[in-house]
Amino acid sequence: MTSITIIKPDDWHLHFRDGDMLRETVPATARCFERAIVMPNLVPPVVNAKMALEYKGRILDAVPAGHSFDPLMTLYLTNDTTEQDIVDAKAAGIPAAKLYPAGATTNSSAAVKELEAMYPVFEKMAQEGMLLLVHGEVTDHHVDIFDREKVFIDQKLTAIVSRFPELKVVFEHITTGDAAAFVAEASDNVAATITPQHLMLNRNDLLVGGVRPHNFCLPVLKRNTHQEALRQAVKSGSPKFFLGTDSAPHAKEAKENACGCAGCYSAWGAIELYAQVFEELDALDKLEGFASTHGPDFYGLARNKDTITLVREEWTIPDEIILPDGRPIVPFHAGHVVHWKLAS
Numbered sequence: 473m474t475s476i477t478i479i480k481p482d483d484w485h486l487h488f489r490d491g492d493m494l495r496e497t498v499p500a501t502a503r504c505f506e507r508a509i510v511m512p513n514l515v516p517p518v519v520n521a522k523m524a525l526e527y528k529g530r531i532l533d534a535v536p537a538g539h540s541f542d543p544l545m546t547l548y549l550t551n552d553t554t555e556q557d558i559v560d561a562k563a564a565g566i567p568a569a570k571l572y573p574a575g576a577t578t579n580s581s582a583a584v585k586e587l588e589a590m591y592p593v594f595e596k597m598a599q600e601g602m603l604l605l606v607h608g609e610v611t612d613h614h615v616d617i618f619d620r621e622k623v624f625i626d627q628k629l630t631a632i633v634s635r636f637p638e639l640k641v642v643f644e645h646i647t648t649g650d651a652a653a654f655v656a657e658a659s660d661n662v663a664a665t666i667t668p669q670h671l672m673l674n675r676n677d678l679l680v681g682g683v684r685p686h687n688f689c690l691p692v693l694k695r696n697t698h699q700e701a702l703r704q705a706v707k708s709g710s711p712k713f714f715l716g717t718d719s720a721p722h723a724k725e726a727k728e729n730a731c732g733c734a735g736c737y738s739a740w741g742a743i744e745l746y747a748q749v750f751e752e753l754d755a756l757d758k759l760e761g762f763a764s765t766h767g768p769d770f771y772g773l774a775r776n777k778d779t780i781t782l783v784r785e786e787w788t789i790p791d792e793i794i795l796p797d798g799r800p801i802v803p804f805h806a807g808h809v810v811h812w813k814l815a816s
């Protein structure tokens with residue numbers, strides 16, 4: 473096959489950041505995605521409809537002329553979130569709220585410390601038809617970082633989905649066979665996003681031969697058996713799994729650091745890298761479902777009308793990109809050859 477045309481995809485999980493950075497991140501995503509679920513972990517976090525709509529305005533200001541792009545905003549849940557915050561957000565067109573266990577990842581210290589105390593908010597979300605997007609890791613110090621997703625399923629997520637069967641839950645950026653199995657066996661109200669890095673890499677790619685800070689993200693890459701389980705999940709064509717890059721930019725100096733930040737900036741090669749994975753799996757016929765239809769169907773939104781075409785052409789992801797503030801950033805898979813290219 474030398475070209476593939478699919479319904480224009482959406483990215484159901486990413487981090488644009490704010491300010492100057494939007495002039496880099498928004499065009500990089502709008503080049504091939506029509507919509508994106510925009511994570512709210514700014515400083516300060518996006519905790520109400522007013523902040524989300526103001527942030528949306530700043531994102532729209534950064535969309536290049538001639539591109540259509542629709543940012544779908546999210547609310548950052550805290551133990552101060554009220555049921556009225558949910559009602560107001562839904563009325564403002566905000567489709568989802570994000571649950572970060574406090575301390576789990578970048579800018580999550582203000583997030584949820586008492587998960588069970590959120591149950592009235594989850595109840596209101598179920599009533600309002602607002603989706604719950606979950607960063608699924610426990611944060612207890614005694615739990616090994618490689619086990620944190622599995623322990624979250626056992627201790628937290630199983631209880632949430634059984635108590636709120638009407639609540640639509642997206643288990644974000646899953647990294648384990650345990651998570652893929654949990655989602656596959658759960659009701660139709662439970663789905664998951666999967667990133668390019670968790671399909672392409674495993675923890676050897678993080679640690680063998682030296683630490684690779686640009687492959688460090690959270691939840692952290694797991695062993696190869698988990699990577700294989702995720703690959704089989706997308707190959708299955710199940711509508712419960714869809715595209716969410718978790719593109720999460722941090723400047724080079726913040727990644728190549730004694731205490732490096734978690735996050736892979738994958739927007740530059742996202743759809744192309746997914747195409748490469750699906751081709752390796754001999755499942756290119758499943759790419760459109762994963763990238764373009766499972767997500768909107770789960771969210772209850774219309775599928776996009778436009779299409780994109782990927783052509784078989786080799787190109788190399790740049791070693792570095794210069795951010796609008798002059799600092800370099802290293803994109804995910806920098807310096808590697810990619811075999812599919814977005815036709816202009």
Ligand SMILES: NC(=O)N[C@@H](CC(=O)O)C(=O)O
Binds near residue numbers: 487577688689690
């Ligand atoms: N994925 C990451 O490693 N980092 C994300 C936060 C998150 O989604 O965990 C970020 O905001 O940098």
